[in-house]
Amino acid sequence: MAYAMQQLINGISLGMIYGLIAVGYTMVYGIIGMINFAHGDVFMIGAFIALITLLLLQMGGLMDGPAAILLVLLVSMVITALYGWSVERVAYRPLRGSFRLAPLISAIGISIVLQNYVQVSQGARPKPIENLLPGGIEVMRDGPFVVQFSYIQMLIIALTLGVLAAFTLLVTRTPLGRAMRACEQDRKMASLLGIDTDRTISLTFVIGAALAAVAGSMYLLRYGVIDFYIGFLAGVKAFTAAVLGGIGSLPGAVLGGLLIGLIETFWSAYFSVQYKDVAAFSILVLTLIFLPTGLLGRQEVEKV
Amino acid sequence: MLNRRTLLQSGLALPAVIGAGDAFAQGTGPIRIACAGPLTGSNAAAGDQMKVGATQAVADLNAAGGLLGRQVALELGDDACDPRQAVSVANQLAGRRVVFVAGHYCSGSSIPASKVYAEEGVLQMSPASTNPRFTDEGGWNTFRVCGRDDQQGLVAGKYIADNFKGKKVAILHDNQAYGKGLAEETKKSMNAGGLQEVLFTAYNPGERDYSALVSRMKGAGVDVMYIGGYYTEAGLILRQSKEQGMNVTMIGGDSLVTKDFWQITGAAGEGALMTFSSDPRNRPTAARVVQAFKAKNIDPEGYVLYTYAAVEIWAAAAKKLNAVDPRRIAAELKASGPWQSVLGPISFDRKGDVTVPDYVFYVWKNGNYTELKS
Numbered sequence: 001m002a003y004a005m006q007q008l009i010n011g012i013s014l015g016m017i018y019g020l021i022a023v024g025y026t027m028v029y030g031i032i033g034m035i036n037f038a039h040g041d042v043f044m045i046g047a048f049i050a051l052i053t054l055l056l057l058q059m060g061g062l063m064d065g066p067a068a069i070l071l072v073l074l075v076s077m078v079i080t081a082l083y084g085w086s087v088e089r090v091a092y093r094p095l096r097g098s099f100r101l102a103p104l105i106s107a108i109g110i111s112i113v114l115q116n117y118v119q120v121s122q123g124a125r126p127k128p129i130e131n132l133l134p135g136g137i138e139v140m141r142d143g144p145f146v147v148q149f150s151y152i153q154m155l156i157i158a159l160t161l162g163v164l165a166a167f168t169l170l171v172t173r174t175p176l177g178r179a180m181r182a183c184e185q186d187r188k189m190a191s192l193l194g195i196d197t198d199r200t201i202s203l204t205f206v207i208g209a210a211l212a213a214v215a216g217s218m219y220l221l222r223y224g225v226i227d228f229y230i231g232f233l234a235g236v237k238a239f240t241a242a243v244l245g246g247i248g249s250l251p252g253a254v255l256g257g258l259l260i261g262l263i264e265t266f267w268s269a270y271f272s273v274q275y276k277d278v279a280a281f282s283i284l285v286l287t288l289i290f291l292p293t294g295l296l297g298r299q300e301v302e303k304v
Numbered sequence: 305m306l307n308r309r310t311l312l313q314s315g316l317a318l319p320a321v322i323g324a325g326d327a328f329a330q331g332t333g334p335i336r337i338a339c340a341g342p343l344t345g346s347n348a349a350a351g352d353q354m355k356v357g358a359t360q361a362v363a364d365l366n367a368a369g370g371l372l373g374r375q376v377a378l379e380l381g382d383d384a385c386d387p388r389q390a391v392s393v394a395n396q397l398a399g400r401r402v403v404f405v406a407g408h409y410c411s412g413s414s415i416p417a418s419k420v421y422a423e424e425g426v427l428q429m430s431p432a433s434t435n436p437r438f439t440d441e442g443g444w445n446t447f448r449v450c451g452r453d454d455q456q457g458l459v460a461g462k463y464i465a466d467n468f469k470g471k472k473v474a475i476l477h478d479n480q481a482y483g484k485g486l487a488e489e490t491k492k493s494m495n496a497g498g499l500q501e502v503l504f505t506a507y508n509p510g511e512r513d514y515s516a517l518v519s520r521m522k523g524a525g526v527d528v529m530y531i532g533g534y535y536t537e538a539g540l541i542l543r544q545s546k547e548q549g550m551n552v553t554m555i556g557g558d559s560l561v562t563k564d565f566w567q568i569t570g571a572a573g574e575g576a577l578m579t580f581s582s583d584p585r586n587r588p589t590a591a592r593v594v595q596a597f598k599a600k601n602i603d604p605e606g607y608v609l610y611t612y613a614a615v616e617i618w619a620a621a622a623k624k625l626n627a628v629d630p631r632r633i634a635a636e637l638k639a640s641g642p643w644q645s646v647l648g649p650i651s652f653d654r655k656g657d658v659t660v661p662d663y664v665f666y667v668w669k670n671g672n673y674t675e676l677k678s
Contacts, residue, residue: 003523006548010515124344125352126536128568131547144525148549223512225540225568227346233510268516274479274506276516 002142007269008262009139013153013222015261016160020215021238022245022253023164024208030184030248031204034100037107038087040235041114042209046080046216047226048118051127054220069132069155069221076213083114084209088202111231118228126227129220156218163214164254167207171250180204184248237280244284246297255295259283335374335628337362337618338397339611340381340390340407340417341432346510346536347385349564349606350409354431355380356602357611358406360593365619372626376619383417385410385534390417398424403628406614409607410534411435412481418446427630429618431610434558435485439655444634447652449613449645451581451661453482456557457489459663460530460579464490464555465497468528474503474521476541477532483509486557487532494530502526509537518544526552534559539568546572553577561606566671576668581661583675584609590646613645620644 021043028036053075057068091106136150171177179200182190191197219234220226237260245256260280267279287295339358342351362378370376381397383390390413397405398420405421405428408414414433421428422443429447430438436452464473473494477487484506491504502524507517518541521529529545529552531538542554553575560578569576585594590609597604604612620643621633638656642649651659665676 003519006519006522007516010513010519014513014515119344124348125564126346126568128539128564128570130570131543134547136547145523146549148547150547219512223540224543224570225512225536229345229510230512265516269520272505273517273520274508277508 002140002145002147003269005140006145006147007265009147009149009153011262011265012258013156013261014265015241015258016156016254017215017218017222017257018234018238018241018260019254019257020160020163020211020218021234022241022257023167023250024212025239025242026245026247026250026253027204027208029242031180031201032092032103034092034103035107035239036087036205036208037104037235038091038110038114039208039212040231040238041111042080042084042087042231043212043216043219043234043238044118044226044228044231045083045114046076046209046213047220047230048122048127048216048228049079049213050076050217050220051129051226054129054132065133069217073214073217076217077210080213080216081206081210084205084207084212085202087209088205092201092205093198115228115231122228124228126225128225131224132221152218152222156222159214159218160254163211164250167211168250170207176200176203240280240284244287244294246291246294248298249294249296252294252296259295333374334377335371336377336379336400336402337404337615338379338381338400338402338407339615340383340393340397340405340413341409342385342413343380343382345384345386347409347534347559349535349562350432350559351382353562353605353607354407354409354611356597357431357604357608358615360596360608361612361615361619364593364596365615371619371622372628381405381407383408383410383413385413387412387416390414391420393417394420394426395424398426402426403630404429404615404618404633406431406611406618408433410480410482411438411485414438415441415481418442421445425630427618427634429614431607431614432558433482435481437481437485439657442656444631447614447634447637447656449610449617449647449650449658450558450607451663452657453486453557454489455661456579456663457486457491458493459665460486460555460557461490461493461495462497463665464528464530465494465499468553469499471527472525473499473501474505474524474526474529475501475532476503476517476529477506478509478534478537479506480509480533482557482559483532483534485532487530490530490532507533507537507541509533511537512540514541514544515548517541518548518550521545521552522548522550526550528553528555530555532557535562535565536568539565539573542576543569543572555579561666561673563603563605563671566668569668573668574670577676578666578668578673579663580666582664583666584647587646587648589644589648593646609646613647613650616645617643617650 024039050072053072091110092103095102133151139147139149179195183200241256241260242253245252263280264276267276341354381393383393394417409432411433414430422445434453477483555577558580566573621636622628641651666673667676
């Protein structure tokens with residue numbers, strides 16, 4: 001019981017990070033019908049900016065726990081958002097209206113550029129930091145087994161839920177959200193009705209990148225070691241999560257992330273550690289056979 | 305079609321053969337040798353050690369007038385510890401007419417690369433690849449200046465069986481040639497010493513979240529974990545174990561010999577143990593070279609001196625024969641010896657392994673590792 005509880009905590013905090021990245025995939029897909037393959041690397045950029053900000057703060061001697069973490073988070077979100085905006089400007093906007101595969105290829109190009117840029121400018125070695133929020137609370141105790149719920153894990157879960165709530169409000173309650181939904185339904189019609197679609201798409205990328213920055217900062221705080229290649233694996237997992245949950249659906253992305261995190265964790269907990277990815281991907285395949293649009297995806301209506 | 309292609313191939317092969325003959329002959333250009341290892345990727349710290357060692361060795365050779373009256377040029381190959389990339393790097397280096405390679409680092413890279421080198425007539429001496437298969441299955445061209453995992457695992461397993469009697473031991477590995485081989489040898493020797501492990505499992509290298517694995521060990525009440533794997537993952541697993549409140553002693557292999565390990569673990573690394581050869585930096589034969597490194601503000605830790613020694617020993621054999629023909633040098637290395645090097649005198653057996661390997665335990669304390677006094 002205690003053991004399952006501990007694994008549940010592990011799985012949820014891992015799944016939340018996947019979910020945060022998956023939201024970025026799903027948003028961009030929702031609005032332009034295209035997978036942003038550079039998103040995993042934007043996440044990696046977010047983690048690196050958080051690292052650099054943190055080191056600068058430490059150098060300046062301005063280190064006091066929560067305030068520093070908040071500052072790191074904000075700086076990383078702002079700068080990563082700029083990267084997201086540039087990615088859209090460089091890789092997507094010039095190709096809008098060209099054939100369907102072109103932006104896909106240019107996004108892969110951006111992904112390679114970002115990886116190599118960080119590799120060259122920051123070096124190829126893994127970059128470690130110490131644990132900023134050590135400790136946690138003891139949830140329950142079963143003989144010698146203590147269920148540990150660390151402060152970082154709590155922060156990740158709280159922050160993800162908070163960010164998602166704010167974001168859902170943005171999409172459902174604000175003029176920008178309305179414009180985004182309009183673009184998603186019919187971009188040409190939206191522009192005829194006076195919506196600046198280019199600006200709306202740009203803002204979607206900016207928001208997606210800011211969410212990736214939150215995920216990157218959390219990743220850095222949780223695991224303490226990053227390198228230029230982390231975007232690949234995390235990106236693949238988050239993409240899987242987005243597809244599992246139903247690509248284009250926001251709650252679906254978080255649900256998918258949670259499921260992937262939980263499947264991986266519980267498979268490692270009770271079966272074999274090395275085959276957890278096989279388990280996660282098998283469940284994805286099974287889901288897609290029976291629910292081709294994912295768990296919460298809407299049936300695509302073919303427009304004539 | 306077939307005919308034309310074979311013709312074309314033989315046409316392409318011809319200049320290569322002539323080229324190879326040319327390289328071994330008493331030419332006038334520099335003698336090309338290479339250092340290949342993970343210059344990027346998660347083992348880049350080790351690759352850097354190798355690069356530093358090889359660069360210094362070649363600089364010292366050239367400062368002393370070169371080899372056979374010619375300068376020695378060093379090529380660098382980056383395999384990122386990826387077996388596929390290692391094969392293409394090996395082909396590239398062979399294409400540049402390299403006669404000797406000090407490398408690679410990961411056993412999983414060294415083994416496939418050695419097949420390419422054997423075909424292309426290149427001598428390979430690894431400073432770090434400890435998997436037995438490297439020389440067991442190797443051809444005429446494989447040598448190493450480090451020990452073997454069956455020797456390293458023997459020492460580690462015996463130590464665990466002797467010192468942790470009655471404790472719960474988990475053995476983990478990364479399913480790669482080095483890690484898995486080492487874990488299996490350790491298990492064998494530990495079991496022979498009368499101690500059974502409670503968990504023997506593989507983890508996926510390259511990931512960051514090992515919390516599920518850690519909780520599993522916590523559930524099994526593990527007191528000691530042996531990790532056959534590289535420093536990044538070993539460091540992360542140890543760090544996450546301490547974060548989950550486990551009181552566990554970690555034991556690892558020679559891949560942890562880098563300060564980067566401590567960077568990852570931080571204070572969680574206190575008391576971690578590892579096996580490695582007795583520190584070459586303290587040997588009298590290394591004093592002069594260590595001085596030279598210290599002057600450049602480099603700590604010749606880990607594999608720096610091993611790579612230096614590989615180049616040094618190759619050069620000594622070439623000098624003795626007054627030729628750089630890899631096959632003749634290979635035969636000479638096995639036939640003669642001991643060869644003087646920064647590591648001390650080294651002799652090779654007929655497989656290309658060093659005849660007197662020594663493994664001792666080191667313990668991490670406060671960011672530094674020191675030999676464990678038993």
